[in-house]
Amino acid sequence: MLHVQAGQGDMSQKESFGIHDAAYRVGRSELLAWLNELLQISYTKVEQCANGAAYCQIMDAIYPGEVPMKRVIFDAKLEHDCVKNYKVLQAIFEKRNISKHVEVEKLIKAKPLDNLEMLQWCKRFFDLNYAGNEYNPIERRQGKASPAGKVASSAAPKVMEKKSSPVMKKPPLTVNTKDQSPSTPMRQKPIRPASAGLQRSPVPDASSRMANMTADFSHLEEQLHASQTTNSRLKEELQEMQLSVDTLEKERDFYFHKLREIEVLCLQCEEGAESKDTIVSKTLAILYAKENETPPTDFLDEPADVNAEGLSEDARHAQQDEGDEGAGEQEQVREEEEYRQEEEHEKME
Incomplete structure (x- = not known):
C-alpha cells in the first residue's frame, strides 16, 4: 500500500507553488519512475499521459472515492474519449477548488513539454496533499488495462514513501550487544536515499530513435514526391494555357x-x-x-x-x-x- 505522511495546512497553502518552484525541475525519468510506482503501470514516455487517465487516478489517490473511476477510459485513443477523461479531472478540480489551469487541447496532442509540465505539477501537488491513506491502483481500476496497455503483474500494492523535502532521513543506530562491550562505539548503517528503491524506467535506445527518424524521413520523402508531382502537373497546365493564349x-x-x-x-x-x-x-x-x-x-x-x-x-x-x-x-x-x-x-x- 502507498503510505505518505502529509503536512498539515489548508488547501490554498498546499496548492501555492509557482512555475519557478523546484518541482518544475524534476526530470522525466524520475517522474516516470514515481508514476509507475504509484499507479503500478509501465509508462516509458510522458506523452502516454496525454489521454488524461493517469492524471485522474493521481487525483483519486489523493482524494479516495471522490473520483468516479468507472467513467475514466484508461485505453482512450480517440480525441472525444480523452476529452471525457479531462472532464472527470475538471470535476474533481472544481469540487476541491483547485485553481490549476489545464490546457486540454495541448495535452491531447501528446506534446512532450506540455505533458511533462502537467506531470511535474501533479507530483508536487501529490507530495503536498497526499494524506497517507492506503491506495490500491489496480483495485480502483477494477482490473482494467492501464493506459500503457498492461495490467501490473503484482496484485499486492507496493509501499512508497513520500518526500516532503529533499533532506534524507537517517536510519536508527543499531548495536551488537553480543560481540561488543559497552565501551565499543556504535556502528552507523550507510544512508540510502529514499528514491533508491524506485526503479528507473527504461530509456529508449538508439535503435528505436533511429527507427522513428527513418519513419519521419520516409514520410517527408512521400510529401516531397507528392509536391513535385503536383508542381509538374501545374507546369503542364500552365504551358497548355499559354499555348491557347498564343493561338x-x-x-x-x-x-x-x-x-x-x-x-x-x-x-x-x-x-x-x-x-x-x-x-x-x-x-x-x-x-x-x-x-x-x-x-x-x-x-x-x-x-x-x-x-x-x-x-x-x-x-x-x-x-x-x-x-x-x-x-x-x-x-x-x-x-x-x-x-x-x-x-x-x-x-x-
Whole structure:
C-alpha cells in the first residue's frame, strides 16, 4: 500500500507553488519512475499521459472515492474519449477548488513539454496533499488495462514513501550487544536515499530513435514526391494555357487583318476608285484567304456590263444612298470591332 505522511495546512497553502518552484525541475525519468510506482503501470514516455487517465487516478489517490473511476477510459485513443477523461479531472478540480489551469487541447496532442509540465505539477501537488491513506491502483481500476496497455503483474500494492523535502532521513543506530562491550562505539548503517528503491524506467535506445527518424524521413520523402508531382502537373497546365493564349492572339490578328483589308476596299468604293462588283469579288477573296496567304487582288477582269453613264438619275441617287448606308454600316462595324479588341486587351492584361 502507498503510505505518505502529509503536512498539515489548508488547501490554498498546499496548492501555492509557482512555475519557478523546484518541482518544475524534476526530470522525466524520475517522474516516470514515481508514476509507475504509484499507479503500478509501465509508462516509458510522458506523452502516454496525454489521454488524461493517469492524471485522474493521481487525483483519486489523493482524494479516495471522490473520483468516479468507472467513467475514466484508461485505453482512450480517440480525441472525444480523452476529452471525457479531462472532464472527470475538471470535476474533481472544481469540487476541491483547485485553481490549476489545464490546457486540454495541448495535452491531447501528446506534446512532450506540455505533458511533462502537467506531470511535474501533479507530483508536487501529490507530495503536498497526499494524506497517507492506503491506495490500491489496480483495485480502483477494477482490473482494467492501464493506459500503457498492461495490467501490473503484482496484485499486492507496493509501499512508497513520500518526500516532503529533499533532506534524507537517517536510519536508527543499531548495536551488537553480543560481540561488543559497552565501551565499543556504535556502528552507523550507510544512508540510502529514499528514491533508491524506485526503479528507473527504461530509456529508449538508439535503435528505436533511429527507427522513428527513418519513419519521419520516409514520410517527408512521400510529401516531397507528392509536391513535385503536383508542381509538374501545374507546369503542364500552365504551358497548355499559354499555348491557347498564343493561338487566340494569332487568330485575333488574322481576322483583324482581314477586316482591315475589307475596310480599305470599302473606302476605295466610296471614292469611286473601284466598282461595286470588283469590291465584292476582292472582299470574298480576302475572306476565304488562308493564314499566311496573300489574297489576289488583280485576278478578276473588269466587268463588261458596267456603264455608269447609261444609268438614270434616280438610279444614280439610289446607288449613292446605298453607298452612304453601306459606309455607315462599315463604320459602325469598325467601331464595334475596335471596342471588342480593347476589351480583350484589358482582359489579357
